[in-house]
Amino acid sequence: MAFVEEGPVARYRVGLETRERILAATRRLLSEFGIEGVTLKAITDQARVGAGSFYNLFASKDDAVFEVVREAIDAVDPDPAGAGTDSLGDLVDAFVAFMTGSSPIARIYLQLAGRGLTDPAIAARVLRSHRRRVERFADAWQREQPELTPEEAERRAELMLGALTGLGMTALMDPTFDMRRHAVELLPTSAASVRRP
Template identity: 40%
Template sequence: MDSLPSTTAPGGRQQRRREQTRARLIAAARSLMAERGVDAVGLTEITDAADLGAGTFYNYFQSRDDIVEAVAEASVESFGASLDALTANMEDDAEVFAASLRHLVRKAVTDPLWGWFVVRLGVAHPQLIAILGPRAARDLRKGVDSGRFTIPDIDVATSCTFGALLATLHLVLSTKPEAHADELFAQTMLCMVGVPASEAHKVATRALPPLPEG
């Protein structure tokens, strides 16, 4: 009786191995960058932490900028996409803004490695701006257009939001986070964009829907 053909093609196994190796490099880079900062991590340190040969890095990435982009995409872009899905059907622009900010703070509390990576990536790094900047500007602009927010300049408000977010993430990661830190942050930012204090408190303390799976 002839043996059955293998259901796993060699090419499939090779592709999985490549994906696993790439994931190891990204995980090692993320951990080191969260600990030290993006610019303080060398490529050899990344391959050592991933337990791979130094030359392996260049089979997957051309430079440190490339792996920073990959880490940011894996760590931040996927989270941003989840926020987009969560808020897509929300009718109140203030709730959209608040829910996104609250989940960002909660993510840092529950996943400190993620939080430190975002903090140390920094507001000035183009990858963070490229991923979250358009989303923040979009939500602020929609709030202005609907009359929910009063903002003299969208770009300045976006910069203020980023600066406040990173400072708040640093605070909750460096100290014992205050109870309901996510609500306090969202309430403060809603006041910044012109929502009255009593209404900002109401919106920021609404039940927070969980992020969608996947």
Template identity: 75%
Template sequence: MARYRVGLQTRERILHATRRLVSELGVEAVTLKAITDEAGVGAGSFYNLFESKEAAVFEVVREAIEAVDPDPARAGTDSLDELVDAFVAFLTDDRPIARIYLQLAVGRGLTDADVGARTMRSHRWRVERFADAWRREDRTLTSAESQALAETLLAGLTGLGITALLDPDFDMRAHARRLLVRVRSPQPQPAER
């Protein structure tokens, strides 16, 4: 039991060090050595818990996302409004971690197959949560329709998030509310010719 507790404490020290360093310096400037020095652990202890620096960074991001999750038990009780609010909270309440996530997802995800696969798993999970909420809100939607609406909403929210990270005066919450209203009740499309 004591050994398990020591492992948990070591893990928490590594995550705390990772969170602090990437928030202050950015993911590219942080080295494994900086993390282990800050955490007061050896590289071997780090590698017993994480396969890479990126794995530790993704764990920090995962914890930040879970901190705002409206349905952490995954009971299928979250609404679209709650999911949108959680998305906005993640991107605006902890800007350094959100910035790191987007840097990894977009920058490294395009060039590093492991980071890209991890980002896509996260995206698919998020789409499924949003699609599930759509189906609970509108039982007439097919699975394909709710997936398409979820993808559209998430694409818009991601774009708003990028803008919010670049412009601290941008009111992402207000824009996200308008986006959700718009996606919920789209204007009729003109007939094709």
């Protein structure tokens, strides 16, 4: 299951539109039914496209799936523009919003992490993005509490992200679960947890 794959390229407007329809269908199926719900027939039915059209635009089924997967990995992080300036509260808010928002991408991301448990290629990708995120959280910790050693800040960041991930899983399985209420408890002072976002 190669992660990088060169597919055919769309050159005309209709081709690009079809490509988008296919990706939207794949995204939806992946989020709703998981990886085993994504069959070529399901994709092409959902996208209203013949199998031939699919292969005119993608090298394989996995090609389309990975496109969506890459998207999901990247989407976990709030706009990279703000990196280096955002507060812990901002970061936690963004993570909670990502998990509890209506986009199907969060579900895909967590499923993906689950697959990382058996697929080393996926594990590597997920871990890489995880480390980037830990860095960003650690920076925010240190900005907020300058007395922390870098090691201590990173430990807290790791813990915070672990908790956010765990809470996110519960939230996605149990719609009645109030993730935000739990997540704010992770912030340094309990005073901060009174914030009403």
